[in-house]
Amino acid sequence: MTAAYQRILLKLSGEALMGEDAYGINQEVVSRIVAEVAEVSRLGVQVGVVIGGGNIFRGMAGAASGMDRATADYMGMLATVMNAMALADAMRAAGLNARVQSALRIDQVVEPYIRGKAIRYLEEGRVVVFGAGTGNPFFTTDTAAALRGAEIGAQIVLKATKVDGIYTADPKLDSSAERFSRISFDEAIARDLKVLDATAFALCRDQKLPINVFSIFKPGALKRVVTGEDEGTLVYC
Template identity: 60%
Template sequence: MAGESDTSNNRPRPRYRRILLKLSGEALMGRKPYGIDWHVLETYAREIRQVVELGVAVGIVIGGGNIFRGVQNASRGMKRAHADYMGMLATMINAMALQDALEQAGLDTRLQSSIKMEQIAEPFIRRRAIRHLEKGRVVIFGAGTGNPYFTTDTAAALRALEIEAEVLLKGTRVDGVYSADPERDPNARLFTTIHGREVIQRDLRVMDMTAFTLCREAGLPIIVFNMNKPGNLLRVVCGEPVGTLVYWTETPPSFAETAQA
């Protein structure tokens, strides 16, 4: 069942009013060895548009690993802080590409950067971002947190809390959180729900520890799902049990119960 339906127009009714969607830069490569696959961007734009048309406010944080990975290049001799700033610029390239795809899909957008780039993006201002969301604009947050030594996962958790998102959705290329790497272990088990404490105990690496700690302290649920399967984003937003729900309450809630009534 595709969520609750609005009987007036037979459309599904979203469970969430405001979400933060985290996308990896690597996902934009598609089948390419590096860079951006425009087909992937067009597909993502259509998926996001379906959600926006239901009245859901959407904030997006995107990584830059398809262009430059700060940690990886720092390990090859480059200073970590310098490499991280280069990684932030890579996220801005992806953010601009996604912005263009969304606008070609007919959506209103705003791109905000944690590093001043007045010619191409607004500076990140929390109240302005919330106002854009209230007006139905998709807000893309680029340049991570604006500081080295922090990942885009941490930026996603931070922005989710700042815009008062009800859930953090992490779109990946796998179906959710597994007991082991499903690409290496055919016996890996997919979790439908899992407590954040167990994620830490099992060292499942859903997000980096800084991001995870932010979500834990705020009680912000995380849903990890396969963004590359058509319709998955809409199904998640409508409360269907897609992917893995990481929760913080003592008893496991249903997907629907993670949203406010």
């Protein structure tokens, strides 16, 4: 089976690693996600991953209450590095060659983000997991995914969620809601659909970088997306 994309940027929320747990990392869920990534990597697809930290930061929510926003955001960035390390370790255990790059310098733990080195790793067939978001407070990991996707020359940003696409309404509240197979950036804006946060969405639109929103919990969904099948919702330019 031929892949439709040579290089992708996969955006994983920290919550995707929790499974049914309240917070933390569910190893069974991580192993399932890694298996999905390994499947597309074997097709020759170059995979970059941006991961959030909400699963770990939930456990610190009480301590972070009332904290200065910038300080809380930096703590969140550190949480994403922890997730990136856990994900890369699981990938290596599954036989994938993975590297972690951090937008914050923690040289004793992971290497710093260097665009040229990241691209070289991808060309060598390694999975690159980007931690610490953009390295700046007030920017989400959605924005980091759009930024890294544009920087490494990804052909698409894949946003992995718990829902299998973008719907006309919330499918949990409205059983008649229909999934969009494809939708343009302009129509998504007109309908006020929350695809990515506004900054990330604008960056993808300006860079003509398409987005696909799909469910990472649907077996084989990632492979179907990268092979161009009707999976998730494609937001196109």
